[in-house]
Structure formats: structure tokens, C-alpha cells
Amino acid sequence: MNIILIGPPGAGKGTQAATLVKDRNMIQLSTGDMLRAARTSGTELGKMVAGVMDRGELVTDEIVIGLIEEQLTSSTESTGFIFDGFPRTLAQADALSNLLSKVDQKLDTVIQMTVDDEALVRRITGRFTCGVCGQGYHEDFKAPIIKGKCDNCGEVGAFKKRADDNEDALKTRLMAYYKDTSPLIGYYYAKQQLQQINGLNSIDEVGRDISEAISSI
Ligand code: AP5
Numbered sequence: 423m424n425i426i427l428i429g430p431p432g433a434g435k436g437t438q439a440a441t442l443v444k445d446r447n448m449i450q451l452s453t454g455d456m457l458r459a460a461r462t463s464g465t466e467l468g469k470m471v472a473g474v475m476d477r478g479e480l481v482t483d484e485i486v487i488g489l490i491e492e493q494l495t496s497s498t499e500s501t502g503f504i505f506d507g508f509p510r511t512l513a514q515a516d517a518l519s520n521l522l523s524k525v526d527q528k529l530d531t532v533i534q535m536t537v538d539d540e541a542l543v544r545r546i547t548g549r550f551t552c553g554v555c556g557q558g559y560h561e562d563f564k565a566p567i568i569k570g571k572c573d574n575c576g577e578v579g580a581f582k583k584r585a586d587d588n589e590d591a592l593k594t595r596l597m598a599y600y601k602d603t604s605p606l607i608g609y610y611y612a613k614q615q616l617q618q619i620n621g622l623n624s625i626d627e628v629g630r631d632i633s634e635a636i637s638s639i
Pocket residue numbers: 429430431432433434435436437438453454455457474475476478479480481482483486506507508509510514545546548549550558559560561563564586595621622623624625626628
């Protein structure tokens with residue numbers, strides 16, 4: 423089963439994708455994570471996209487389509503892909519459809535996670551991750567059990583925040599979502615592949631709703 427999680431920055435795509443990976447053994451393909459990994463390892467690609475990402479603008483279609491193509495053609499068998507943060511433009515959606523056909527796969531459903539802007543700001547400004555294992559947290563909604571210590575890997579004092587999780591970059595990211603990504607809602611609705619989830623519910627409730635949506639296919 424191959425699914426897309428679509429929603430504005432902070433909608434909870436990464437949080438829910440991590441649960442699906444754990445519970446259903448699916449492969450998460452997050453273009454945001456791939457680009458951040460390229461930056462951390464200091465590749466030419468990483469250097470090229472750093473400024474664009476920090477400002478909250480979209481990286482070119484060509485770059486992200488190339489990243490997804492590489493993953494789709496090299497991944498071994500799994501119970502399916504979760505596309506997290508991809509596609510983000512109509513050109514990326516068309517490219518994904520072609521790439522899936524090329525590897526004899528199809529898209530099963532698109533889950534739209536709706537969250538209002540006020541909640542997004544709170545989620546983004548309170549977000550942090552473990553710098554060692556990447557586990558995601560939130561100051562109010564998903565705090566570590568012991569302050570300063572990662573629940574997942576046990577590392578102490580390694581929490582970090584994303585460079586684009588500030589008010590200016592978030593404004594640009596939201597604009598990019600409404601201008602370039604939201605047309606995909608109509609695109610997938612017309613293809614009868616869209617399901618909508620209330621992303622304002624708690625993390626567990628959203629997880630249950632996504633699970634139900636997937637089971638209904
Ligand atoms: P990317 O990494 O994809 O960022 P994003 O889309 O802005 O999404 P986020 O990762 O910020 O949010 P999320 O929905 O995953 O929320 P999360 O689960 O963390 O992209 C970053 C940049 O890379 C882009 O700006 C662009 O430059 C570039 N890029 C990436 N893909 C691209 C593409 N395809 N084309 C062009 N450029 C691309 O949750 C947020 C917080 O809220 C967490 O703290 C979490 O604990 C908490 N939370 C989650 N769910 C809930 C809930 N239900 N209730 C309460 N709190 C919750």
C-alpha cells in the first residue's frame with residue numbers, strides 16, 4: 423500500500439509517518455528529512471538547498487523528484503511507501519504518478535491532515551528533536567518523560583530545533599503550502615483518492631483515524 427500524507431507545516435505528517443513505519447513496517451519517504459540529511463553530511467546538494475530551506479521556500483521540483491526516484495528504484499520490497507512532504511506541487515504529483523507506474527506500483531490513498539494556522543504556529547514553535555536518534559518531541563504535546571533525556575535512545579542534552587522553525591520562515595512555508603501545495607487537494611479529490619482527517623485531534627486520535635482510513639481502502 424502506498425499513501426501520501428498531505429498537510430501544512432506542523433500538521434503532524436512526520437509524527438504519524440513514524441507510527442506507520444513502526445506499526446505497519448512501511449517505508450517513510452520524507453523529502454524534508456532527505457534534504458536535511460544532505461545538509462548534515464555536507465554534500466553539494468546540501469549546500470545548494472540550505473538557504474532555500476532556512477527561508478522556508480520550496481526546493482526545485484527537479485531536485486526532490488530526483489531524490490524520490492532514487493529511493494523508489496532502490497528500495498527492496500516493503501509493505502508500502504508513505505510519502506511525507508512529497509508531492510508539494512502539481513509537477514511533483516505528475517512525476518510521482520509516472521515513477522510509481524515505472525516500478526509497477528500505484529498510489530492507494532492520499533490523507534489530508536487539516537489543522538488551522540494558529541495551532542500550526544504553536545506546534546512548530548514548540549517542536550524539538552533528539553540530535554542523536556531523531557525522535558520528535560513537543561514542549562506541550564509530547565514532552566520527554568525525563569526532562570532533557572531522549573525517551574528513545576537515552577541521550578541527555580542532545581535536543582535541537584530546526585533552523586526553519588521560526589516565525590519568518592514559517593510564514594513563507596505556509597504561503598508556499600497555500601500557493602503551491604493546496605491545489606493538490608483538488609487534484610487528488612478529482613481522482614477520488616482523497617481522504618480527510620481532522621489533524622487538530624490528539625496524536626493518538628489522529629493515528630486511529632489514519633489507521634481507519636487506510637483500512638477502508
Ligand atoms: P519538511 O521537512 O517536509 O517540513 P514541513 O512540510 O514544513 O513539515 P514539518 O516537518 O514542519 O511538519 P509535520 O507535518 O511533519 O509535523 P510534525 O509531525 O513534525 O520540509 C522542510 C523544507 O524542505 C521545506 O520548507 C522545503 O524547503 C524543503 N522541501 C521538503 N520537501 C519538499 C518538496 N517536496 N518540494 C520542495 N521543497 C521541499 O509535528 C509538528 C509538531 O507538532 C511536533 O512537535 C509534534 O510532536 C507535534 N504534533 C504532531 N501532531 C500533533 C497533534 N495531533 N497534536 C498536538 N501536537 C502534535
